[in-house]
Amino acid sequence: MTLPEHDLVVVGAGFAGLYTTIHAERRGLRVLGLEAGSEVGGTWYWNRYPGARCDVESIDYSYSFDDELQREWRWSERYATQPEILRYLNHVADRFDARRHYRFDERVASADWDERSHLWKVRTESGFTTTARWLVMATGCLSRPILPDIPGRDSFTGEVLQTSAWPDGQIDFTGRRVAVIGTGSSGVQAIPIIADTASEVTVYQRSANYSVPAFNRVLDDEEWLRQQEDLTHRRELSWNGAAGSPWTSHPVPYAEASDAEREEVFEESWTRGGVLFAKAFQGLTVDHEINEAARTFFERKLAERVNDPQVRADLTPTDHAVGTKRICTDTHYYETFNLPHVELVNLRRDPIVEVTGSGIRTESGLREHDVIVYATGFDAMTGALTAIDIRGRDGRSIREEWRGFPQTYLGVALPGFPNLLVLNGPGTPSVLSNMALTSEQQGAYALRLIDHCSAEQLTSAEARQDAAEAWTQHGLDLADATLFGDAPSWYTGANIEGKARGFLPYIGGFRAYIDRADAVAEEGYRGFVLSRA
Numbered sequence: 110m111t112l113p114e115h116d117l118v119v120v121g122a123g124f125a126g127l128y129t130t131i132h133a134e135r136r137g138l139r140v141l142g143l144e145a146g147s148e149v150g151g152t153w154y155w156n157r158y159p160g161a162r163c164d165v166e167s168i169d170y171s172y173s174f175d176d177e178l179q180r181e182w183r184w185s186e187r188y189a190t191q192p193e194i195l196r197y198l199n200h201v202a203d204r205f206d207a208r209r210h211y212r213f214d215e216r217v218a219s220a221d222w223d224e225r226s227h228l229w230k231v232r233t234e235s236g237f238t239t240t241a242r243w244l245v246m247a248t249g250c251l252s253r254p255i256l257p258d259i260p261g262r263d264s265f266t267g268e269v270l271q272t273s274a275w276p277d278g279q280i281d282f283t284g285r286r287v288a289v290i291g292t293g294s295s296g297v298q299a300i301p302i303i304a305d306t307a308s309e310v311t312v313y314q315r316s317a318n319y320s321v322p323a324f325n326r327v328l329d330d331e332e333w334l335r336q337q338e339d340l341t342h343r344r345e346l347s348w349n350g351a352a353g354s355p356w357t358s359h360p361v362p363y364a365e366a367s368d369a370e371r372e373e374v375f376e377e378s379w380t381r382g383g384v385l386f387a388k389a390f391q392g393l394t395v396d397h398e399i400n401e402a403a404r405t406f407f408e409r410k411l412a413e414r415v416n417d418p419q420v421r422a423d424l425t426p427t428d429h430a431v432g433t434k435r436i437c438t439d440t441h442y443y444e445t446f447n448l449p450h451v452e453l454v455n456l457r458r459d460p461i462v463e464v465t466g467s468g469i470r471t472e473s474g475l476r477e478h479d480v481i482v483y484a485t486g487f488d489a490m491t492g493a494l495t496a497i498d499i500r501g502r503d504g505r506s507i508r509e510e511w512r513g514f515p516q517t518y519l520g521v522a523l524p525g526f527p528n529l530l531v532l533n534g535p536g537t538p539s540v541l542s543n544m545a546l547t548s549e550q551q552g553a554y555a556l557r558l559i560d561h562c563s564a565e566q567l568t569s570a571e572a573r574q575d576a577a578e579a580w581t582q583h584g585l586d587l588a589d590a591t592l593f594g595d596a597p598s599w600y601t602g603a604n605i606e607g608k609a610r611g612f613l614p615y616i617g618g619f620r621a622y623i624d625r626a627d628a629v630a631e632e633g634y635r636g637f638v639l640s641r642a
């Protein structure tokens with residue numbers, strides 16, 4: 110039997126990749142990590158734009174697998190900034206000596222399954238090749254950036270920046286005329302900071318988003334100690350919750366709450382900050398009436414934050430229900446539009462015609478800029494995988510198969526692609542949950558399958574077609590019962606022209622997902638075909 114150079118290759122050194130690499134080594138597996146970046150960090154390595162910070166609280170957005178680790182790392186703010194999370198992931202890599210398993214600056218170009226030997230042959234863009242029994246894709250959900258196809262885009266002679274590939278080090282915007290295209294979470298976080306120093310900021314907005322203040326604060330010793338005392342309980346709630354965090358909706362259903370109670374609950378969820386607003390009442394993203402109440406509350410808050418009625422109208426979302434696109438978590442975003450040097454261009458009324466050497470021309474005319482910042486998002490959930498030429502049994506190609514909606518089993522396994530394990534793939538809770546914990550769950554699940562196969566002397570595990578179809582349909586049915594499907598979001602592929610539409614993450618909840626996945630394992634990997642080379 111041909112022996113592989115490695116038991117597994119892990120692609121990616123973000124939360125999921127690092128976890129898997131560290132734990133593969135602990136099990137005595139020969140693991141190789143391949144990472145396109147020059148360092149660990151994944152999303153937190155690439156997205157270095159000003160204002161980047163997580164919208165899950167620091168205490169929750171960190172590994173839970175090692176009690177010493179979670180108690181020794183002292184977060185400084187309620188929501189950690191990108192530099193702090195990157196430092197944390199570097200600390201994890203140091204602490205568990207994980208870097209020695211990685212080759213950095215290696216972008217995987219292709220992977221081919223050899224049916225005879227039951228091995229993957231992996232090749233990177235630099236020409237490095239290796240073989241492994243298992244190929245674990247920890248390539249991230251939002252790691253394939255997109256740039257809009259605007260006529261003349263490359264003719265601009267000023268500086269061009271992209272939030273998702275931000276250069277290392279500070280960019281000085283002092284006295285410069287800056288354009289920002291895109292008002293998702295990245296744009297919403299970057300715009301207020303850019304406006305602090307730029308002489309002019311023009312925000313080109315195609316769709317208005319819901320944004321809720323982060324109410325970020327320094328974690329003082331008292332709050333930190335309180336969190337530490339409660340940590341075991343807090344983690345328990347997170348692991349058993351629907352979204353991997355300790356927060357739940359108000360216990361009294363909306364229909365049974367009085368007007369005063371409803372108001373109080375919305376206010377309280379608002380001040381919890383950011384995405385947690387969508388959790389105010391159970392069913393907020395399912396039931397039109399509750400969602401309308403949340404929308405009314407939001408619009409009242411917006412009126413307090415934005416002075417100019419036209420600007421306010423332009424900043425009011427019109428094309429989706431509250432929470433059905435990722436709610437942005439901001440610090441002074443809306444207030445920024447009260448500043449005299451900040452202009453909002455509503456592209457629905459005044460579309461971009463072209464980018465020129467000196468600026469951006471919309472139907473109303475040319476605005477000149479020194480810098481253009483693209484905060485235009487990602488080919489989410491599938492883009493990182495379809496960017497690689499992955500060939501499974503009989504030459505089947507993910508890139509070709511995923512021209513249609515991706516069929517996965519539990520989000521982890523794909524029919525026709527034995528021993529390929531996708532972490533946080535389409536069909537997992539991933540982006541709807543706390544990715545620090547989903548990454549642990551996904552890594553542990555992949556390693557559990559690998560352990561099972563080695564214990565049984567099996568060399569291949571492949572999802573059955575019918576199991577993948579049923580799982581995918583189950584996910585789509587769950588999403589159909591909510592308001593999510595109607596929103597033109599990256600959750601559904603709607604941000605990419607020509608991408609197959611359908612709700613990509615698993616919306617049934619983190620705990621429910623874990624229970625289903627564990628049941629599959631406990632029943633001897635029902636829905637998988639396990640075999641020997």
Ligand code: N01
Nearest residue numbers: 162163164257291292293294295296315316435484485486
């Ligand atoms: O990307 P997005 P993002 N002309 O896709 C616009 C996570 N995240 O990087 O909505 C003009 O949300 C596009 O317009 P439209 C978080 O999960 C988290 O901001 O398609 N505009 C939209 O406004 C988040 O959801 C954090 O009409 C164009 C924007 O670009 C996810 O990452 C921070 C355009 C893209 O927004 C993605 O966020 C940052 C065009 N041709 C990111 N094409 C936190 O933890 C696109 N747009 C807080």
